[in-house]
Amino acid sequence: MRFSRIWLFLIIPVCAAQAQMANGNADATAPEMASRDATFQSKVNLVTVPVVVRDRDSHALGNLTKDDFQLADKGKPQVISKFSVEASASSSKPQRPDISIGGPDDTPGRFLVYLFDDLHIEFADLARVQKAAIQHLQTGLQRSDRAAVMTTSGQNNLDFTDDKSQLQDAIMRIRPVQMYRHNADGCPDIDYYVADRIRNKNDQQALNMEIQETIICANLQNLTNPQQSAQPMVNAAAARELDLGEQDTRVSLSVLKDVIRRMSAMPGERMIVLVSPGFLTVSSEALEEESELLDRAAHSNVLINALGARGLWTSQEFDASQPGQSSAYVQQIKAQYQRDSMLAQEDIMAALADGTGGTFFHNSNDFNEGFRKLASAPEYVYLLGFTPNNLKNDGSFHKLKVSLAAKNGLTLQARRGYFAPKKNAKAEDTAKDEIDSAVFSREEMHDLPVDLHTQFFKPDPADAQLTVLARVDLKRLHFKKVEDRNHNQLTIVSAVFDNNGNFVRGTEKTVTMRLKDATLARLNSGITLRTIFDLKPGTYVVRLVVRDAEGQLMTAENGAVDIP
Numbered sequence: 001m002r003f004s005r006i007w008l009f010l011i012i013p014v015c016a017a018q019a020q021m022a023n024g025n026a027d028a029t030a031p032e033m034a035s036r037d038a039t040f041q042s043k044v045n046l047v048t049v050p051v052v053v054r055d056r057d058s059h060a061l062g063n064l065t066k067d068d069f070q071l072a073d074k075g076k077p078q079v080i081s082k083f084s085v086e087a088s089a090s091s092s093k094p095q096r097p098d099i100s101i102g103g104p105d106d107t108p109g110r111f112l113v114y115l116f117d118d119l120h121i122e123f124a125d126l127a128r129v130q131k132a133a134i135q136h137l138q139t140g141l142q143r144s145d146r147a148a149v150m151t152t153s154g155q156n157n158l159d160f161t162d163d164k165s166q167l168q169d170a171i172m173r174i175r176p177v178q179m180y181r182h183n184a185d186g187c188p189d190i191d192y193y194v195a196d197r198i199r200n201k202n203d204q205q206a207l208n209m210e211i212q213e214t215i216i217c218a219n220l221q222n223l224t225n226p227q228q229s230a231q232p233m234v235n236a237a238a239a240r241e242l243d244l245g246e247q248d249t250r251v252s253l254s255v256l257k258d259v260i261r262r263m264s265a266m267p268g269e270r271m272i273v274l275v276s277p278g279f280l281t282v283s284s285e286a287l288e289e290e291s292e293l294l295d296r297a298a299h300s301n302v303l304i305n306a307l308g309a310r311g312l313w314t315s316q317e318f319d320a321s322q323p324g325q326s327s328a329y330v331q332q333i334k335a336q337y338q339r340d341s342m343l344a345q346e347d348i349m350a351a352l353a354d355g356t357g358g359t360f361f362h363n364s365n366d367f368n369e370g371f372r373k374l375a376s377a378p379e380y381v382y383l384l385g386f387t388p389n390n391l392k393n394d395g396s397f398h399k400l401k402v403s404l405a406a407k408n409g410l411t412l413q414a415r416r417g418y419f420a421p422k423k424n425a426k427a428e429d430t431a432k433d434e435i436d437s438a439v440f441s442r443e444e445m446h447d448l449p450v451d452l453h454t455q456f457f458k459p460d461p462a463d464a465q466l467t468v469l470a471r472v473d474l475k476r477l478h479f480k481k482v483e484d485r486n487h488n489q490l491t492i493v494s495a496v497f498d499n500n501g502n503f504v505r506g507t508e509k510t511v512t513m514r515l516k517d518a519t520l521a522r523l524n525s526g527i528t529l530r531t532i533f534d535l536k537p538g539t540y541v542v543r544l545v546v547r548d549a550e551g552q553l554m555t556a557e558n559g560a561v562d563i564p
Contacts, residue, residue, distance in 0.1 A: 032485075032515050046082065047073075048298035050357040051382040051402050052413040061410070062087060062380030072401045073388055082385025086301055086357075088269060088377035109144040111160060111266040111501060112375070113259055114167075117276030117309070118151045118177045119252060120345075125309045126176060129275050132367035133171050137164050140375040146266075146501070152255045152276075153177040159502050160266075180248035187217035188230075188237050192245030193341035195238040196282045206337065210234045212330045245280060252279050253289045256352075257296060264300030265440040265543070266501040271303045273374050274352065277310040278345030288395070290348065291419040294355040298383065298415070299437060305374035306349035308362030313342065355415040357381035388420075395422040438545045438556050439495050439506065447553035449473035449526075450546045454561045458537070464563045466533040468494045470544055473526045478551040485514040489549035494531040499539040506543075507531050537563045 049071065053061045066083040114133065118126070141147060141164065149158040149170035155177065158170035182191045188210050190198075197203035198210065214230040215221060223229050256274075263270040281290050297304060346362060353360040357378055361370040384402065402414040438445075453469040470492060479486035490513070495506030515523070542559040 032513070032519055046385050046387055047400075047418055048082070048295065049384045049386075049400060049402060049415045050298050050355065051384055051415075052357045052378045052380070053382065053404070054411050054413070056409050060378040060380045064382065064404075066384075068405055069382070069384060070403045070405060071384055071386060072403075073386070073398050075399075075401075076389070078386040078388065080384050080386055082383070084383045086381045086383060088379055088381075110142070110146070110269040110271070111263060112141075112145060112147045113150055113263060113272045114147065114171070115150050115152070115256070115259055115272055115274045115276075116171070116174050117252070117274065117279070118153050118155065118174055119180060119248065120152075120277050120279050121176055121275070121309050122277070123176050125277065125311065126174065128311065128365070129307065129309050129367050130171055130174065132371055133275070134168050135368060136371035136375065137167055137171075140371060149174075150255075150259060151177075152252050153179065154255070180244055180251065182241065182244070186237065188214040188234055189217070190234070190237045190241050191341060192241055192248070192280050193282070193344060194337055195241040195245065196280070197337070198234070198238045199242050200283070205333065207231075207234065209330050209333050209337070210238070212327070213334070246283055246286070249279060249281055249283070249286045250289070253281070253286065253293060257289075257293050260293065260297050260300060260302050260304075261436055261440045262503065263302045264296070264437065265442065265497055265503065267442055269303075269377060270301060271305065271358075271375075271377055273371070274304060274306045274349065275309050276306070276349065277308065278342075278347070278349050280341070280345055281348050282344065284395075287397070288419045290351060291397075291417070294352070294415060295418065296437060297352075297356045300440075301383075302356065303358045303377050303381070304352040304356045305358040306353045306360045306362070307367070307370045307374055308346060308349060308360070308364075310342070310362075311365040311367070312363055351416060354413050357413070391420055393421045396420050435491065435493060435508075435545065435547065438547075438554060439493050439543055440503075442543075442558060443556065444558060445554055445556045447551075448546055448548060448555040449476045450544070450555040450557065452542070452544045452557045452559050454542055454559050456535075456561060456563050458563070462536065464535050464537055466496065466535050466540070466542075466561060466563070468531045468533070468542055468544065468559075470494070470529045470531075470546060471526050472529065472546060474520065474523050475526075477548055479513075479515070479520070480550050482514075484516055486517070486520050487550070488513050490529075491547045491549075492529050492531075493543075493545045494533075495543040495545075496533055496535065497541045497543065499541075501541075504535070504540070505533060507533075535563065539563075 051069070053064060055061060062085055066080050069080060071078045071080055116126075116129075121129075143162070146160040146162055147167055148160045149156070149167055151157060151174055156170055156173045158166060161167065190210055194206050194210065197206040211227055211230045211234055214233050215226045218230065218233065220226040220229050259272060263272065281287055296302075349362065350360045352358065359374055359378075361373055364370065388398070397417055397419055399417045400415055402412055404410060404412065449472065451471040453471070454466060455469070456464050456466045458464045472490065477488055479488050481487075489510055491508070491510040493506060493508045496504040498504055511529070539562045540560070542561060543556070544559070545554065545556045547554045
């Protein structure tokens with residue numbers, strides 16, 4: 001979801017602040033106030049680690065404290081600086097003071113996204129999970145729930161609703177999408193997993209296996225040196241499949257990240273049920289994307305449950321007596337690579353569930369039971385936060401280990417690790433993620449002195465104009481003095497969500513200030529930023545985020561408006 005770049009009108013008590021809005025490169029002739037896009041930089045490398053602790057009967061425990069946990073980063077003990085416990089709405093145990101459950105009485109208590117991976121699922125598997133999902137909707141959703149149906153292809157999406165018939169229709173419209181799919185009829189037949197083994201892992205066994213297959217399928221047996229002729233064909237096919245697979249992975253992870261961002265704006269309990277056979281995340285770029293995705297989910301308290309849509313699978317058997325088949329030995333090796341590929345595809349499902357406190361239901365054909373288990377969250381999820389000591393921006397993987405001071409038969413499910421940032425990471429990418437996370441959240445922050453006010457006007461019964469006013473007190477801002485000017489930048493995002501938590505629209509703008517001392521003194525009473533939205537009558541939530549560049553401080557506030 002992108003914010004439209006709509007002009008934010010500035011209501012300033014002193015006209016001199018805008019009197020010098022003339023062109024010029026020198027600071028002395030630069031305008032004192034102007035609007036343009038800007039970027040942000042993160043201040044703190046806080047790593048959040050969701051943890052679920054279960055007893056011998058697989059019940060999640062919620063009575064542990066920070067001192068019960070030990071956390072190590074690359075084997076080095078870390079200080080747990082942030083600790084909280086999230087309790088699901090279904091928890092029947094007494095609530096502790098530091099546990100938050102559900103949302104306000106006048107808002108839906110639980111939001112679920114049923115995310116179907118139509119880019120990877122086969123038609124037969126899809127038909128089985130669709131049938132189970134329809135049955136699940138009859139009894140698995142409560143009156144206070146809001147659910148959405150989404151796909152990795154972006155087709156046949158349905159936004160949040162409590163209408164079960166619409167949800168069922170959306171699920172039944174889903175079909176497998178052929179985009180980025182491997183063509184098993186090619187010669188040579190190389191999938192993404194084997195292509196990665198050949199091109200990136202220097203796997204000679206995989207290379208020789210595909211050379212032998214290519215000699216057969218391309219009828220190269222009678223050549224003087226068939227291996228020499230087959231190898232370029234194998235390398236070219238592997239390169240093509242590698243490009244296709246990497247694009248497929250980027251799209252799949254991008255969709256997941258967008259869904260998590262959408263979920264972070266919802267009140268109450270937030271859960272994704274990912275229905276997929278899995279997909280490969282073998283490249284370092286994909287693994288970094290996965291780590292960032294888990295960061296976003298952990299900070300937003302979004303839980304991911306995963307359903308293995310392949311069900312109970314067995315390896316494919318080959319008949320070496322059939323024409324066009326290579327030797328039984330080569331086919332046996334190929335079967336092993338297929339088994340390894342399926343396991344590797346499921347690894348992302350397990351990582352997403354473990355890394356967010358969710359459940360991975362797989363290797364079973366009882367999809368009715370799968371949906372039943374995955375439609376509920378663990379009773380308790382612990383959120384451990386720490387700031388790594390002397391973290392180097394080298395992009396390396398940091399393996400995490402969470403343990404208990406006294407196990408006593410308890411089991412742990414926790415995030416496996418994270419990637420350190422890279423030195424050459426683009427500041428604008430980091431900035432976009434940070435501002436998006438703040439907007440699509442309900443957490444309030446008050447680092448900057450900002451007052452939020454809303455008012456609406458109805459030119460006719462069917463239309464309305466909503467005005468969002470943000471008053472910023474400049475006296476408490478930090479300015480950088482350059483010669484006779486006081487420099488800072490304010491980035492303001494105003495967003496509107498409907499009563500179901502769906503994003504309606506938003507605006508984003510950065511105000512650049514190069515104020516002279518006299519102008520800054522006159523503006524002690526502050527500036528007011530005004531944004532106007534054209535809306536239909538209804539109940540809305542307004543989210544305002546204001547961030548300054550010099551102090552790197554942020555304010556995020558919520559407002560509610562009911563337009564009759």
